[in-house]
Amino acid sequence: MKYIRTYLVMIVALIAWPLSIWAQAGSAALPALIPLPVTITPTADAFYITPATRIVAGQASLNKIAGLLNGYVIGYGGKSLSKTAVAAGSDFISLTIDSTAVPYKEGYLLHIDKKAIRCIGHDAGGVLHGLQTLRQLWSGGGNSIKVPGYTIDDHPRFAYRGMALDVSRHLFPVSFIKKYIDLLALYKFNTFHWHLTDDQGWRIEIKQYPKLQSVAAWRNETLIGHKKELPHRFDGKRYGGYYTQQQIKEVVQYAADRQITIIPEIEMPGHASAALAAYPALGCTGGPYTTATYWGVFDDVYCAGNDSTFVFLQNVLDEVMALFPSAYIHIGGDECPKTRWRVCAKCQQRKRALRLADEHALQSYFIQRMEQYVNSKGRHIIGWDEILEGGLAPNATVMSWRGEEGGKAAIAQHHRVIMTPETNCYFDYYQSLYNEEPLAAGGFTPLQKVYGYEPLAGNTDNATSDYLAGVEGQAWSEYYTSEKQAAYMIFPRAMALAELAWTPTKQRNYDNFLNRLRGEARLLKQEKINYDAHFDDITYTSAPLQNNVLQINLQSSYPGGEIRFTTDNTGPTSQSALYTSAVEIKNTCTVKALLFNKKHQPAGRLFQQAFRIHKAVGAAVTLQNKPMDRFNPGNTTLVNGLFGSNRYNDNQWLGFSGNDLQAVIDLGKEQTVQHLSLEVLNYHWQRMWAPVTLQLLASKDGAHYSELYRQDSFPVNGINRLDVPVTPVQAQYIKVIGTNKGTIPAGEYGAGGNALLLIDEIVVE
Template identity: 35%
Template sequence: MKAGKWIGGAVAALMLWGCGNQTDEAAKGAAPLDVPVSVLPTPGLLQFAEEGFFVLPPKAGIAVAAGDEVAAKAAAFVATYAEKLAGISLTAGTEGAVRFVRRDGMAAEAYRLIVSGDGVTIEASTDAGLLYGGVSFLELLGHEPAPAGVRLKALTIEDAPRFGWRGLMLDEARHFRGKDFVKKLLDQMALLKLNTFHWHLVDDQGWRIEIKGYPKLTEVGAWRVPAGRAAAEDIDPATGKPRLYGGFYTQDEIREVVAYAAERAITIVPEIEVPGHATTPIAAYPELAVNDIPGVTAPTHAGSEWGVYTTLFNPYEPTFTFLEGVLTEIVDLFPGRYVHIGGDEAVKDQWKASPGVQAFIKEKGLTDEEALQGYFVERLDKWLSSHGRILIGWDEILEGGLSENATVMSWRGTEGGLEAASHGHDVVMSPSPTLYFDFLATERADEQPGRPIAQSLKTVYEFEPVPAELAADKRHHILGAQANTWSEHMRTDDRVETAVFPRIAALAEMTWSDEGKRDFSAFLPRLVDQLGRWQAMGIRVSDTGFAPAFTADRDGDRVSVTVANQLGYGDIRYTLDGSAPTLASPAVTAPLDLPLEGKLRAATFAGSVPIAAPRDFGLDIASLRTRMGGDLKHCDNALRLRLEDDGPLGGTRVPLNIDIMKPCWLYEDADLEGVTKIRVSVSELPFNFELASGIAAVEVQPEETPGGELIVMAPGCGGDRVATLPLAPITGETGVATIEGEIAPLGEEATLCFRFTRPGFDPLWAIHKVELLN
């Protein structure tokens, strides 16, 4: 992989530009490219021959048996990426240097790949096995242009997956992506041998799939006005109202994506939501609501808040007619075995308060509201079973008594999965936070919006799907594992990519490779090779796990700076003149003793390959006394989020760390010698969170003057007030605004505590940056 330009935004995304393909003339006399063997996920057996190799020319044939249409499609997929990765042109036919061969008797998804002196042979019994053998062949080609071909070492790979469910979930209810983005993601899943795409298409904030029998689901439910002043003031001239945000898939588009996935050995599992997360269908068809509670009305539009809504379906027969009508179209569109019915976070307040629902519970002989949810699950399970499908739901479906055939997706840790498997139910492990890609990979200040409790690459890699406590005769019920990409805080496509990549590679190896084959230290060098492949394919990859992080301690006119990265991998090199570090730059081997001036710039390399973009650290007094909001500590950890501002509508929005239950920040060990003023960059956010009964725990400091103020205390939150900065002058501004004022003299060092006063929950204020000034 060639060193080149770095690009980035709120997150530095790894995109290293390599050379373009050389001309045939330039290739004359060149030697074939020798590529180190690097296969990810690690195979069951990789054995080199004692000697020998095969030179794959830049133009070659790829052979499949006549009439084997599935093998031909796998060959076409391989040819596409051979061109993208190495500039190798493979032409399909019945003869060639690369051969796809059916062999009876091999396990499902298993393959054998043989490189010998006369070419490459990929053997498998199943369609998926042929594709996966082709994917491993692609990895042997490397990721550099090979105008003279590639010299492949003679070897044999024999491989099969550990788990049958190797999944990734994409939530599009919150933000609609479109089929091109989904296809791009499906390709990358196939290239890592993942085989299940869980498509979260409906929720309180959007309904993304056309249902012909119920057209209002998309007419009403696919569109919303995002929260915040910026969206409210964005008036659509065609309607005179705030511009709507959203979209949906037509059934033709769904069929197109399903077929595309099938050609890549990927099954799509669609999810609808029952009985909670039902705001959008009820907004479209209010007769589905619980309508007999005084003062409670059905929603009229999709929600623009994140969190847990209390809106539930009513349990009456017309609701089941609706649900079965939706499912009839769902099972027609999605031929896979599983249909996901949600079942999570169904707050039962409406059912408890409804006289009609309470009468229904009594009439049906149910014990309580949990049993009523079990009634929903049982009915849908019977309906799906009668149509040849298997119901799968989040682990809350255990609470009302689980239907005999149901499968559990364990998200609240692994306990639900352990319980379900122990009772003979199949289970997919998908625990929060470990396999939730909306949780950030690091706690760095330059991470993108998300949930800032770090779930690192290593955390994902080292997750074990089979609980140690599970009895040996029940372990076969663990079908596999899945990572979930909830998208509340992933407004843009690039944020999805940098949330998923590179952790998807850890997911792939964790679900494919035998437990005894997994070794994180051996995985990282192969991941570096995978970074090169992603670069060649134009995938944006977060580099924050490898990126340099700085800790400084000033002593007079000198600064001691410790530089390290989260994963402890690679060589960190630095400069002091503002230039980009190169392989010739000095390496960080100990804390750096530096003068109090200029700028430290550092980047991470793995061998000769740059794996993290340069990061800067100011060595002057002003920089050392400036902290970004992401570097401040929270006073509590009740519900920490990294949010983005609601504006501007276009362009970059800053990330803002906040505990929405207790908005309070600590600037620890602040250097206050000679400081007389404080400048704080803040942002006014909409409080767009549905917290059900949890709203009572949100802490609100009452305002002292109209508009509120930012109060600064020291030492810590129990100390004296040392600064008060009114918010009225900047109230109503879109984006980040700055307030400044005097701060009481405090001596050399103290911890500053920051809290906002405000008239109520909304708006919510957050800190972007704090500067201490002389």
């Protein structure tokens, strides 16, 4: 031990060099490590792992981790290494726990020189994290694996670094779950949130309730395509399955060996269709119920007035807690419609007996009752931010997904919070706007948006850091139709999340991250991960100039590449115009562009974007009502020459929640207007409703308007395009009025909530 401590003094002296000094050589000089360590300093020599290299486990508790290291070496093409108890001489890899030398939980010191590799962790987790860094450093293979010389001092930013996986919508085999856990460990996540139950299937064996296996685990068929498409189409194939308790135990141990805690999620009181199909007495109506075959939120939930509901859930949780030793159990609590509760005699009796103000308070009672039971077993609950409604359970942790407001509210009440806003952390959303992307949920979350997220940025409350536990990425599987597609959607976005969860904010840099990500391609290929490698694809920005002209900027993060483009609808080649600066678009056209590498070979996907030039492009737009935050890219979106897509995720749609649209376009001077067109979205399954009435009006002075056109019916499910020739009229101002549906009617998806009115490009000719 004296030998080790003496060596530590030398290590601490070496790592005093700040990362910024090392980085002065250029971001490309940093090794391909994700997440980026706190401090990394080069040493003079490399170490070579050969069949003669020994693994030294300083404590018996590290024997399993030593075995993992041996497996990593073998998996990389090396030979099995012998294990000894003493680090003597040279040519060894030592693993040691020393919380004095490494004061931060899960932190590690890694020193590599030509004689040995020493990995010292605050705890077993720290040792394993050090070995994951080692894996990302080495190269070569066979009888000589090269590890470049570095001294690395590292520890995590957040205590909670999680990734979820939904197996209810699509069931993944145990082999994939283990692979997923391996990847989480590689990128230093410490929590796997396993979403095991939902409307579309119950995926965990509960021996006391066998119908959860024979009925709830199966659905009659599965939706084909996107849920917004009507009529819904189905594959006609029975689908399902579940994990046995033995399989669960196996996976839990597999994760624990890799220092990952698994938190199970058992949904309540909503998302219960599958469970109700098996045990209909647990619902308000008594059924019959069926396991859901499509995606969404359903009115049938657990009955809050029925004591047998709580007995059932307590018995279920008893078996769950026996399988999962995690301190936390996730009980969902999200998206629970109150439709059935409002007319259920038992629920209303419960509400009166407890003198509850409304059904939100009834949900709070439900959650708090379950929390008391979980607490009585020495555990704690996590719930989605809806558990704030009606009053927060005393000891609950809140997972804030509908933005950050839920997290802020929970912190204000001194509750532990995990940030996972869907705008930044949902990996079922599209990661690019290219048409080649596989079907996804509908949002748009590119890699840079994930990387740039800063939880509760700008919050100066000193208490925030005490209650902000960390972050989590969500992998919902409605559109993960295969293991290959799941990996494509999750990686590399999970790697960006890993870095923001681990690396200090001031040391994060997106361009530098991309350099290291490109370097990770070798390791990802070795791990046979079908990740999205299109993060260097061409993107664009546009801005209106005077006289109805658009200025287009093309960009790519690809190092050393060049962009060639066309505007005549032909495909770009290496001989097409070279993009060097902003391009002015004066006429309606489609810009096509392609990225070329230094060898003049195509290096990405074809970019293409249509631009429509008309009299209103760049005109001033005044809105009577403020758009909703989710669909508010700016007033001029309505006249920017760009049309929104049916994916509605391209920042081109202006949206109003429950409010009417009233937009006035100032053309700048009186002109002849003889043609108008615009688009509205009609996706009831996304809560998007076309206006009840749409009016187009014109005025010379902005005070007195005459109606040019009115429409009261929008029959198309999707984009409804109005193409309206009008009697030529002189006008400077065009007014568009859209009457919002208001409240979504009963029987429709999202009944009782606000209808969304979405409108895009208003073309004036």
